[in-house]
Amino acid sequence: MSGPILETRGVTKAFGGLVAVDNVDVGIEAGRVTAVIGPNGAGKTTLFNLITGVYPVSSGEIRFDGVPLDNMPTHKRAALGIARTFQNVLLFGNMTVLENVMSGQHPRSRYGFLEAALRLPKSRREEETITLNAIKYLNLVGLGLYAQRDALSLPLGQQKLLAIARALATEPKLLLLDEPGAGLNRLEKQELGDLIRRIREMGITTVLVEHDMDLVMGIAEWVIVLDSGRKIAEGTASQVQRDKRVIAAYLGEEVE
Amino acid sequence: MLSRVRGKWSYLAIAALLLFLIIIPFKWFLGQYTVILIFIGIHTMVTVGLCLLMGYTGQISLGQAAFYGLGAYFSAVLTKTHGFNPWLAMLVAALATGGFAYAIGFPIFRLRGNYLALATLGLGIIMAVLFRELDQFTGGPTGITGIPYLSIGGFTFDSPFRRYFLVWFFCLAVLLVSQNIVRSRTGRALRAVHGSESAAESVGINVAQFKVKVFVLSAVYASLAGSLYAHHITYVNPSPFGFLFSVMVVVMAVVGGLASVWGAIFGAATVRILSDEILLRFGEWDVIVYGLILVLVMVFMPRGLFVALKEAYERWRLTHRQRGAEA
Amino acid sequence: MSPEQFVDNLISGVAQGSVYALVGLGFTIIYTVTRIINFAQGEFVMLGGVFSFLLFSSVGLPLPLALLLAVLAATVVGAVLYLLAIRPARQASVISLIIITIGASTFIRGVVGQIWGKDYMPPLPHFSGDNQWLWIIGITLVVMVALHLFFSRTMMGKALKACSINRQAASLVGIDARSMAFTSFALAAALGAIGGAVITPLTAPHFRMGLTLGLKGFVAAAVGDFRSQVGTVVGGVILGIAEAMVVVLDWGPFASAYKDVIAMLVLLLVLFFRSSRGAAQEAAS
């Protein structure tokens, strides 16, 4: 363990009068799988959006790898090594499965308009690397066979895996998964759990927002609990489960 | 996926097209159709730019006429009034138009969807008025006459026959460049922007920058086309660069099939040939029949001619193979 | 310029803007229900103007009846346009449908030019006295109130509104999206034709008049993002006032020739303002 790869200090996000994230301090240990849980509307996805720079923070600071992120735009954060998936998947519907993953290699390749337009050797070399890497990540999530299918022709479970492959293709240090298990059946969830472990073995720090407690308990080494925008507890899975505030927050809420 | 027609096939297609284009002027087409083909080439260049912008990146523009006109007017003014070498003027025109597109690109692409459509429309309208009103530069509504021809060494492009090769050289260059871009990292980034802007950002694509870049590229294409227009007609006036041209380019792009670079030729050719050839036989009814055909094409081939033809061919090949297997 | 003149010109600008707004509302209604930007909207305006003239002058009907029938006729054309050109194109994407409306617009314009001539027709008489501008503002207000009542009080209006908010949800509760699309085209045609009919006493109707009025209506609707009826009306009126004021205030020697540039710039400013506010609101929701 080499200390936190991501730290938030007093991060707050207010939309008009509504405070979605309220003075949250978290530290994500490098190399660990961390889960962020909490009832609906707790501010989990908003926290992700703040980390990835979709919204600017209202106050507070986010540091990644020791670098303050401030107002850095999303695409630069991706280049630094923050990747994510989305609750509603958001694949590129106008591309094949392989192309989706290839676009994930964007920040890890350099050639631009001019090299592309003239098909300079640099572009061909890079394109080869991009393709090989993309196939590697596709095989990692087990979709190698579907490389040439249209992305949206896959069933939901595989779409979610594809989204993870696309995120992995950016070669991140930190991977944020937003409800990766939602809508999957038991078997698929098991496979997802295995995949997340494999990703951990690759040395990538993973943070997931998840409602499925079995999944969380199975893979998360650290759990952070949010409620109404505030961090109410954190610890190992078993510590959190016993926490009174957590139980109170979940009372009346659906517990899967 | 059209852009993924694999290499061999598309190069075969390019070769066939080249052959076709070279043979055309020598066969019965000599003289008769060169001018129409010149305009098809010029309009294809503008349309390809819009295909990249609309079909690949998903950003609408109703103002391409502005860039087309800027190219034409820069070439006209620089060569006629300031005695520039036409090639230099063309280069300056493309750079200036591209620079202009870059400058307005960032504010314009803060807008999306309908607002973007309106802003580009406004751009087109404003430029059209400026072409007309800045008469100390542009010659006002009557424009600028006597623009020189392009020439290389002692060879002057002073006949339609010669200009035909010139225009199609540029047109094919633009098509090839576009095709290369579409199949590259950049092309994927553009389509990613179309697919989902949030997801594109999340994989490190600078969405705003790519939108502006492709906008600039489309402006440069249009500017080159405009310069060629000016040196072809040797005269510019405001009316070819108005709103109706912008709409026509959109029609060409959609008729050809938005998400295909080569469809642009089909689109430009269809619209041009319809209005300058086929519809002549209908006399005064030409515009009525044009409207009717446009409606029918879109009702029966909503994804454009290029896709419809490709699908028809594939269906034919499929049935053909089945029959072959049965025999 | 005397204050009276200034006020007169302001009124004329508002009235001119009301016409843009009426045309723009047609765009908005079709857009909200079908996501189609109907480039044939201008032709409904033209039909309203040309039919009013023909029914009044050539057929000799009394003016109110001529206007009413002209609007009805244009409405029928709008409905037929939907049935013959839009409805059959089931697989078409929105952009293809937009091109269909461009084709239909060319077709309608061509037919009218061919049948009733390509030259300008004389303006209709003013509805009464010399205050057509007031008539225009009045009629626009009445139409807007009627629209409001239609959308809030009638079954069909509510269904349309539901359809424009969420089509899938609307179809789940049994609203037929197709018949709503049909209604939206008819309604848009009626609005455009009213715009064309009320402006006819001040202009010379002819087969190409829909091009520019349609464009202005488009601009008005775009200010409302093709969704907001209030935004559309505001956009239209701003455009009308801006056009009048450019001429009145006369900034520099070329002001009148630059009318469109300045009107457009004013609108773009409104747009950038709206969109930056819109982005903030979007983030908040």
Add this chain to the structure above:
Amino acid sequence: MKHWLSLLLVAVLVAAVVPVVGCSESETIKIGALFDVTGPNSPLGTPEKQVVEMMETQINHAGGINGVPIEVIVYDTEGKEDSCVSLATRLIEQDGVVAIIGPSSTGESLAVIDTVDKAQIPMVSCAADERITIPVGDSIWVFKTPQTTYMAVQEIYSYIQDQGITKIAIMTDTKGFGAGGKKDLEDEASNYGLTIVSNQSYDNEETTNWDPFISKIENSGAEAVVCWGTNPGPALIAKALDGTGIPFFGSHGIANTKFIEVAGDAAEGVIFPVGKMLVADQLPDSDPQKAVLLQLKSDYEALYGEGTCNTFAGHAYDALKMVQMAVEEVAPDKETLTEELKDRKAFAAKIRTEIENIEGFAGTGGVFNMSPDDHCGLSKGCMVVVKIVNGEWVWLQD
């Protein structure tokens, strides 16, 4: 079913591109015509097209030119410069015309000059701007028939000066015709002791709200308004001016019954410069144009209706007539004509020379005296000033 339709469409496209094999070499004199029949200038292009069609029938009824029928091939340019150029090429290369009449507008005419110049086919434009034929050196192949804006400005200015008016407001269309007028109106005003106190431009197709323009004029202290444009702008301006008491002077762009119809009562008393067509019946019998004007008027109106004949039809009439006269001059009998038709290029060149030699031709626009230095051939005096009285044009003789 659907792919059949696509194939069908492609077949149509291909069929259209592949030229008809073995064009019949029938003996006709082919003359091309380019008019804007459906575009923004369709009110001009339509009578132009109609008059040449009428003349084609007339000439062929009378046995053609020296026994050889003529064929006038008319294409609709839709007012588009690029279409105009490709249609001109089509006329020259595919249809094999020996001369071209039109186009209707200044922009199209200037755009097509390079094409006819390179192909060496004479063209007689029906558009007004001086730049089409001045300087002649730009292309010796281009002629034009309408009176120039400059002549019209001179006529109306000298009339206004005679009325003792010194302060005028000018209103000009932003398009070519109006812009040409604006320039000449500005340049010439001081020569006639006139001061322009208000100078506004309007978009003809777009403007419906004229009130702000009128307010400006009222406040400028102008004693008269000079409006340069084609319908409907001037008519609507005259209507809007009605009641302010400021007199309205127009241009030859309003020389048709449409103006009177659209302006209604406001047309009364409107004064404008125009070719003699409108007042043909008021001309003295000694006027060389009288006969030709009355003839055209009665022929045209018999075919297309009372009051339809206007100066635009006249421009096309003059153009075709000149080509006809030149052909007759080149080939005075059928044998020479048949011989000439074998070498089209040479024939076209001779026709050009003969058009340039036309002298004393009394057309509808005036008496044409072409020369190598003057490809318009009209001089001052071909225009008159008329006033609208009781919905009729009345010649205001000096």
